[in-house]
Amino acid sequence: MTDTSAPLASRRRLPVSILIGTGLAVVIVAAAVLAPSLIPFDPMRMAAGPRLAAPSFDHLFGTDEFGRDLFSRVLTGGRLSLGIGLTAVVSGLAIGGLIGLVAAFAGRLVEATLLRIIDVLYSFPDTLIALALVAFLGPGIENATLAIAISLVPFYARVTYGLAAAERAKPYVEAAKLAGIHTGRLVRVHVMPNIGQSLVVMGTLGFSSAILSAAGLSFLGLGVQPPSPEWGAILASGRNYINKAPWILIFPGVAICLTVLSFNLIGDSLRDLVDPRRKDRS
Amino acid sequence: MLLLIFKRVLIAFFTVIAVILLSGILVHVVPGDPVTAMMAQSVSATPEAMAEMRARLGLDLPVWQQVLLYTWHVLQGDLGTSIRGNESVAWLFLQRLPNTFSLAVSGLVIALAIGLPLGFIAAINRGRLAETVVMVLAVLGVSIPAFWLGLILMQLFALELGWLPVAGSGWRNIVLPALTLGLTYCALVARMTRSALIEVLEEDYIRTARARGLREYQVLFVHALRPALISIVTVVGLVFAYLLGGQVIIENVFSWNGVGRLAVQAMLQRDYPMIQGFIVVFATSVVVVSMLIDILYGFLDPRMRKS
Amino acid sequence: MTSSGNPYLTVRDLTVSFQGKGGEFHAVDRIGFELDRGEILALVGESGSGKSMTSLAVMRLLPQAARMSGRITIAGDDVASLPRRQMEDVRGARIGMVFQEPMTSLNPVLTIARQMTEGLIRHQGLSRKAALAAARSALDDVGFGEPDRVLSQYPHQLSGGMRQRVMIAAALALRPGILIADEPTTALDVTVQAQVLDLLVDLKSRLGSGILLITHDIGVVAETADRVAVMRHGRIVETGATDAVLRNPTHDYTKALLASHLTVEKALGLRPAEKGAPSRS
Numbered sequence: 001m002t003d004t005s006a007p008l009a010s011r012r013r014l015p016v017s018i019l020i021g022t023g024l025a026v027v028i029v030a031a032a033v034l035a036p037s038l039i040p041f042d043p044m045r046m047a048a049g050p051r052l053a054a055p056s057f058d059h060l061f062g063t064d065e066f067g068r069d070l071f072s073r074v075l076t077g078g079r080l081s082l083g084i085g086l087t088a089v090v091s092g093l094a095i096g097g098l099i100g101l102v103a104a105f106a107g108r109l110v111e112a113t114l115l116r117i118i119d120v121l122y123s124f125p126d127t128l129i130a131l132a133l134v135a136f137l138g139p140g141i142e143n144a145t146l147a148i149a150i151s152l153v154p155f156y157a158r159v160t161y162g163l164a165a166a167e168r169a170k171p172y173v174e175a176a177k178l179a180g181i182h183t184g185r186l187v188r189v190h191v192m193p194n195i196g197q198s199l200v201v202m203g204t205l206g207f208s209s210a211i212l213s214a215a216g217l218s219f220l221g222l223g224v225q226p227p228s229p230e231w232g233a234i235l236a237s238g239r240n241y242i243n244k245a246p247w248i249l250i251f252p253g254v255a256i257c258l259t260v261l262s263f264n265l266i267g268d269s270l271r272d273l274v275d276p277r278r279k280d281r282s
Numbered sequence: 283m284l285l286l287i288f289k290r291v292l293i294a295f296f297t298v299i300a301v302i303l304l305s306g307i308l309v310h311v312v313p314g315d316p317v318t319a320m321m322a323q324s325v326s327a328t329p330e331a332m333a334e335m336r337a338r339l340g341l342d343l344p345v346w347q348q349v350l351l352y353t354w355h356v357l358q359g360d361l362g363t364s365i366r367g368n369e370s371v372a373w374l375f376l377q378r379l380p381n382t383f384s385l386a387v388s389g390l391v392i393a394l395a396i397g398l399p400l401g402f403i404a405a406i407n408r409g410r411l412a413e414t415v416v417m418v419l420a421v422l423g424v425s426i427p428a429f430w431l432g433l434i435l436m437q438l439f440a441l442e443l444g445w446l447p448v449a450g451s452g453w454r455n456i457v458l459p460a461l462t463l464g465l466t467y468c469a470l471v472a473r474m475t476r477s478a479l480i481e482v483l484e485e486d487y488i489r490t491a492r493a494r495g496l497r498e499y500q501v502l503f504v505h506a507l508r509p510a511l512i513s514i515v516t517v518v519g520l521v522f523a524y525l526l527g528g529q530v531i532i533e534n535v536f537s538w539n540g541v542g543r544l545a546v547q548a549m550l551q552r553d554y555p556m557i558q559g560f561i562v563v564f565a566t567s568v569v570v571v572s573m574l575i576d577i578l579y580g581f582l583d584p585r586m587r588k589s
Numbered sequence: 590m591t592s593s594g595n596p597y598l599t600v601r602d603l604t605v606s607f608q609g610k611g612g613e614f615h616a617v618d619r620i621g622f623e624l625d626r627g628e629i630l631a632l633v634g635e636s637g638s639g640k641s642m643t644s645l646a647v648m649r650l651l652p653q654a655a656r657m658s659g660r661i662t663i664a665g666d667d668v669a670s671l672p673r674r675q676m677e678d679v680r681g682a683r684i685g686m687v688f689q690e691p692m693t694s695l696n697p698v699l700t701i702a703r704q705m706t707e708g709l710i711r712h713q714g715l716s717r718k719a720a721l722a723a724a725r726s727a728l729d730d731v732g733f734g735e736p737d738r739v740l741s742q743y744p745h746q747l748s749g750g751m752r753q754r755v756m757i758a759a760a761l762a763l764r765p766g767i768l769i770a771d772e773p774t775t776a777l778d779v780t781v782q783a784q785v786l787d788l789l790v791d792l793k794s795r796l797g798s799g800i801l802l803i804t805h806d807i808g809v810v811a812e813t814a815d816r817v818a819v820m821r822h823g824r825i826v827e828t829g830a831t832d833a834v835l836r837n838p839t840h841d842y843t844k845a846l847l848a849s850h851l852t853v854e855k856a857l858g859l860r861p862a863e864k865g866a867p868s869r870s
Contacts, residue, residue: 017421120297120300123520123523123568123569123572124523124527124565124568125523125524125526125527125528125568126527127524127527127528127530127531128523128526128527128530128564128568131527131530131549132305132308132557132560132561132564133308134549135545135548135549135557135560135561136308136309136311136554136557138552139550208425212427215427215429215430216427216428216429216531219429219531220530220531220534220546220549221546221550222546222549222550232427235429235430235433239433239535242433242436242437242441243437243441246437249430249433249434249437253427253430253433253434256427256430257422257425257426257427257430260424260425260426260427261421261422261425264421264424264425265421268421485693486688486690486693486694487693487694487695487696487697489650489688489694490686490688490694490695490696490756491696492648492650492680493648493650493680493681493685493686493688494680494681494685494707494708494711494759494760494763495677495678495679495680495681495682495708495711495712495763496677496681496707496708496711497674497677497711498673498677500707500711504699504707505696505699508696508698508699509696509697509698512698582698583697583698584697584698584700584743584745585697585743585745
């Protein structure tokens with residue numbers, strides 16, 4: 001009994017998850033962008049209120065161990081997290097995309113060698129790669145961003161290669177080659193516009209994992225350093241007050257969850273749209 | 283089949299060599315002098331002490347010699363000496379390995395125990411409420427950071443309810459970190475199980491089994507689940523690798539005395555031999571597990587076994 | 590149960606439809622036929638004419654998106670209104686089916702023994718040992734010289750023709766009143782096609798099962814069927830005894846089918862299906 005009604009059902013469900021994801025993302029991005037004018041306090045200002053105060057009208061998310069306003073810190077932290085995520089995704093996509101294109105168009109030997117290397121790297125979880133790199137580079141926001149960007153490279157290289165290799169087989173590429181168009185120009189002018197859209201979609205898939213890695217690294221003290229209000233860093237200091245002031249844990253954590261969730265929802269649904277064959281495979 | 287195993291072992295071996303080389307090279311990619319970075323926090327950072335450390339680490343040799351020397355030592359089981367405690371890196375990791383392994387396996391077992399049935403339920407209820415619920419849970423699951431979930435569970439079960447200890451390395455202490463890992467990665471298992479099973483349920487042989495008049499449970503549990511499980515086995519290797527990655531943080535949340543906690547301490551202290559050792563140990567675990575999984579797959583799938 | 594005089598399988602006013610973009614699409618449109626044990630009825634038509642949907646409707650294995658109306662009875666039972674578990678009792682035991690794709694219709698991770706005995710154990714309550722013996726003799730029936738070797742093998746170790754014979758053996762081992770054979774020879778080599786067809790005819794006369802043969806090949810019809818129903822666009826446009834229909838086609842479509850077939854035959858200068866006993870493997 002091949003169940004043909006189910007794809008219909010998921011097609012119906014699709015817009016809902018995109019809607020929720022996009023709605024969440026818009027709110028989160030807006031909050032981060034507008035943070036400077038939204039926040040009631042300087043996120044770094046000590047004793048903006050009593051220490052470890054519970055959420056109240058004055059301090060919507062409560063205060064931390066230094067009396068800093070948590071609402072201001074979480075909103076400002078969003079700028080950091082989204083900034084790291086965006087930088088890492090863009091640079092990771094650029095490097096990985098380049099490698100993927102080279103693998104697809106630079107001839108058999110290069111293709112085989114690069115693919116082998118990409119596959120090996122891909123078998124390591126990206127958090128682990130980011131962690132290992134940061135271990136060498138040392139803590140700090142720039143190093144963490146760089147490490148996360150590199151950790152995404154295998155994924156993006158693989159995706160780009162897949163798209164480019166599929167494109168390579170199409171008649172117009174063959175025709176362009178016969179017409180004597182240089183490979184570099186062929187890729188720039190003909191292939192890139194065709195796979196660009198799919199690459200942007202795949203970019204969103206890396207975004208959520210970049211945010212998770214950034215929070216994890218900062219939580220371990222290897223990413224953004226206190227007193228910067230990065231979500232993972234806030235959680236790291238908040239864990240000492242887990243009993244007295246659980247709100248220090250709850251608000252930044254929920255912020256991470258919602259951000260990652262929104263981009264997961266968008267990414268998953270977009271991927272289904274771009275690649276219907278994969279609709280049911282997650 | 284023997285050839286397959288041989289090839290797979292060979293690939294794994296060369297991957298491990300590549301990782302060792304890489305971790306040998308990475309120390310030299312670090313901007314600035316590693317010794318300065320390492321001793322920055324130390325009061326005994328006299329020029330003599332730093333020169334002595336350089337010599338001890340072989341940093342006065344050309345880079346390529348250092349890398350090859352390091353690789354040669356690692357292959358003999360010598361991961362060097364830690365800078366802080368002046369102890370054998372290999373021995374330090376070896377001591378913690380059982381702790382890390384028991385936690386990883388417990389986490390994996392929980393992830394499978396929850397994820398497999400959920401994925402199964404989602405697959406056989408396509409287009410119905412049950413599938414939607416599982417898929418919503420799954421996307422929530424992959425969106426929650428493991429360490430945050432750990433903190434929440436700790437707050438709930440250890441601090442509020444007092445059922446379990448907050449941290450430590452006794453047998454009761456494994457429950458919370460294992461549960462955290464299991465809950466985090468069961469979402470991944472559920473998604474993969476669902477898609478593997480959906481793929482199988484669309485196969486012609488499922489229709490044949492139904493046409494044979496088998497009971498629906500026979501169709502699902504024998505004809506669909508068996509081939510699906512074979513492809514799920516490969517997924518387990520992947521999940522295990524991810525779980526190992528997440529475990530580094532979880533060990534720190536719960537002060538679990540494993541390799542991950544040791545590694546993060548070393549990273550914070552910039553103890554390079556330890557960091558290199560961690561990379562070699564973890565990467566080797568990932569490579570060996572995925573190799574074993576591939577070989578196991580060969581044994582499970584009759585199409586591979588007899589060829 | 591079968592009231593004497595009534596055919597084993599009756600199909601009345603069967604309609605199978607799908608909800609498409611431009612409204613309802615009728616894959617099968619108010620067709621009717623009957624089939625008794627010991628005879629072969631061929632449903633012939635080009636792909637998309639609704640032959641396969643008809644057979645799936647009889648098995649109640651239609652895709653969930655399909656809607657069915659009309660009445661199908663098997664040995665007196667109304668297929669549409671049977672509870673699911675009773676329908677599972679009907680499938681395989683009273684009405685068996687052999688599918689078009691021998692390469693993908695057997696489960697790749699189960700042995701032939703497992704796939705041949707499970708139906709026997711389930712429907713006839715045989716012990717594993719007795720079921721194995723029955724499977725062995727069924728394989729012998731379809732011309733396997735070494736049934737035991739085949740039983741211990743996995744599908745990928747068999748050729749397409751061998752797999753199709755295994756499928757037929759597995760279906761016939763359950764002694765169904767009717768066997769539906771959906772394009773049983775399409776995916777096979779020409780030489781193997783003839784073997785499988787002869788096998789079906791031979792088994793019909795020996796075991797007394799009725800066969801509903803679904804095919805697009807009018808040559809196959811001529812070789813095997815007692816009666817034929819020509820389908821086009823979901824409807825039966827012509828039906829009758831095979832000889833009568835093929836000799837005196839009344840409908841234009843049937844004539845066209847025959848004409849195209851004869852052209853092929855002339856062009857190649859050979860008969861479509863060659864006679865010959867199934868070779869012992």
